[in-house]
Amino acid sequence: MRMLRPVRLHQALNRTVHTITLPDPDGRAVWAVETDIMEDHRARLYRDGQRTSMAKMPAGFTIPGGKIEVDAGLYGVTRVHLVTPDGQERRLAPAPGTLEYRRAVLTRDHPRLSRGIAVIAVVILLVNLVLAAPAWLEMVTSIPEVAERFGTFTSPVLLPGWLLATLTVAGVVAATERAVTWRHNRIVDAETIWTSL
Structure with missing residues (x-):
């Protein structure tokens, strides 16, 4: 056993x-x-x-x-x-030892800091929804097999590679923060699928 x-x-x-x-x-x-x-x-x-x-x-x-x-x-x-x-x-x-437990302890011991982190996570995800998600969608639809089946998409926003990478990493961190605190919103978290690619 x-x-x-x-x-x-x-x-x-x-x-x-x-x-x-x-x-x-x-x-x-x-x-x-x-x-x-x-x-x-x-x-x-x-x-x-x-x-x-x-x-x-x-x-x-x-x-x-x-x-x-x-x-x-x-x-x-x-x-x-x-x-x-x-x-x-x-x-x-x-x-104890899990990320969820550590985050719950932070919320209990430092509620203001916890709220600040939660707000920053939402802002990052909203920025990603507007900027990074269209860029990722353009990248995915440029794959020949995807383009053949669904067509292509051209992002209205052009981002330099370093900014797209930074937004992607920040989006993953923000999505993880929301997951470990059991927060979810259909609009705010809509772009997290793109940050996971």
Whole structure:
């Protein structure tokens, strides 16, 4: 039986662990869900540190007290909730060592700084939506196979390579910031698919 390993600093960008403690016939059980977006697109369920099952995402694990639903996208976990039989939902808490946990601690200890980072992330994504996304769309539609099927697109904005690269890196960081704080907006986050190319 495999045991749950702590999240190391070098794994913080790709590996997540979320936990929930629930009543159990033997007292209380700690359930944990582990995902690693670099390794595979699977979720692993642990009970008191021992792996009990694994499933391809989106995944659902039936446990005493409900079902844990898990899914992940390009920038991390998008859903990790316990759904009870009466339909109520509880999000599992990020485990120490994860990027989500570190970000939650920053929010708790420095709320103003946290809000500032959140605002900057939104501004970066909006700037990317206007400037970088059209440039990436032009680049993608210049691929012969794509152009043949969908046609080409010419960006109304011409960006130097260094600026496009800078906006792309900033967009990835901003999208990751929004993912680890569970923020999502259809308009603000519309361009994150381009920053992941």
